[in-house]
Amino acid sequence: MSVLLEVADVNVHFGGVRAVDGIDFDLETGCLYGLVGPNGSGKSTLLGALSRMTNLTSGRLVFAGEEYQTYSPAKTARMGIGRTFQAVRLIPGLSVLENVMLGGDARTAGVGIFANWLLPWRTRNCERSCREGAMEAIERLELTGLEKRTAGMLPYGTQRRVEIARALAAKPDLLLFDEPTAGMNREERDEVGEVMRSLRGQGLTQVLVEHDMQMITEVCDYVFVMNFGKVIAQGDPEAVVADPLVQEAYLGKRGSKNATA
């Protein structure tokens, strides 16, 4: 399989804190990767670095043969790297459809502000394909019937699914999920997991940051475990979960509590 994303010796340091400390890995096209680790281990910072929201201290990022560590976050998004956020970030006043279409705009934003503003004939086709893409994503996340509802009025779990639909509407080649199922119940989690698996079936490369080990082992093909900004283990989900080093990192808190008690 071909390599879609190459992460080469990436460092993100905040003052003396090495949030991401020399990460090195390749992501292959069409795989579903899990990224786990205790709180503060650098998962979200790494995701921020990959989507260019967080500046790299050093290192190289190559996406589909294009080096992009100096690109703006917006350009990175337009290149085909989509992401979701840990907290729900919808535009509460807009409808579900408009919120999802916002994702589709990522690809048309390059037309230029002036054309978008005053040349409606240039954007007509973009608008149509954007709407179609949005409807597709809405269907996929089982949000049909809610298109016209105001996003801010929906229940939490539904809002989270709108967010995933929005990320999908951008038709990314690489999708980074930052705890997409936080605050969801088991049933909803399973649904989201199913959506991710079906996307994987279509060849979409995904990275899932998640605390729920059950979901990780059920959904992912390959797992990276981070601690203190470094990858401490990687490989097949089942094997990684069984790794004593990983158990120590993950359950270290409980272990130390027991030790002091």
Next chain:
Amino acid sequence: MNAWYSAHVVLFQTTAIYAVLALSFQVVLRSGVFSFASVGFFGIGAYVSANLAKHGVSGVLSMIIVFVGSAIFGYALSLPLVRLRGLYLGMVTFAFDQILIVVANNGGTYTGGPVGLFGIPFDVSTLELFIVAAICLLLVSQLERRSIGRSISVLRVDEQLARSMGVEVNRQRNFIFALSAALGGLAGVLNTFNFSTIAPGGFGFDLIVAGLTMAVVGGIGSWLGAVIGALIVVWFPQVFTFVGSYKAIVYGVLVILVVAYEPGGVLGLLQRGVRAIAALIEKRSSGGAEVPVEEKKVVPSVPPPATTPQKGVTA
């Protein structure tokens, strides 16, 4: 009617001019850019067009010169300002307005000093004012459609999200700032042409208050809000004459009330009302039979949302 119109023609003219100024404020506020620079550009437009008129430059040409010139100046000004947010940007743009007043007071023959310029040889018909205002409305309304409309909405609410959606936030802010400057300048030109006078007092703190009131009370969500705001600010003192010189206090209270209770402004209030009435009519006209059918149609296709609230609590 005719007598009433000719008695109030100044108010109609002021409405058109203020609508353009209100648009200048609304454009920036809708993008989440807290700027008072519109008033400064109003002053620039007013003085530049007065000087152009003295040299016999035609009205249309001087409008174009000011519009384009203000846009370029506004764009240049936005380059260092684009990183500033909220209150800080507000303070800098307020200072910009104050600097221009000092310049106007000391500008010699170009500005006429504290007395200002008067008897500017130009005249513009009420119809022409409304045509220009209509063109501006058309320009601004196009910013609320399709992808650019959505990208501006997201810009105000969540900048980082906008970035992740492929919006070049700073470039968009620069553009919005330039457009706002152009509209502010144009409002100044119209003001000079219509009243054939301009003095430093004409674009001072009062105008900032009036501009902000129009945009905020009308509703920053849409160009329609700017129109409603202009109508309120221009006609309110005329209708409620007893307010008299306490006008500024009333504006201030209005802004506070709107910000606290109806951030969508009068426009938001109207939209909610229309939606409520539409829902009521739909209920009435569909009768008892059709409603459950429609609900049934929705429920099976989306089982999760119906069950989420309870489960969300237990999860």
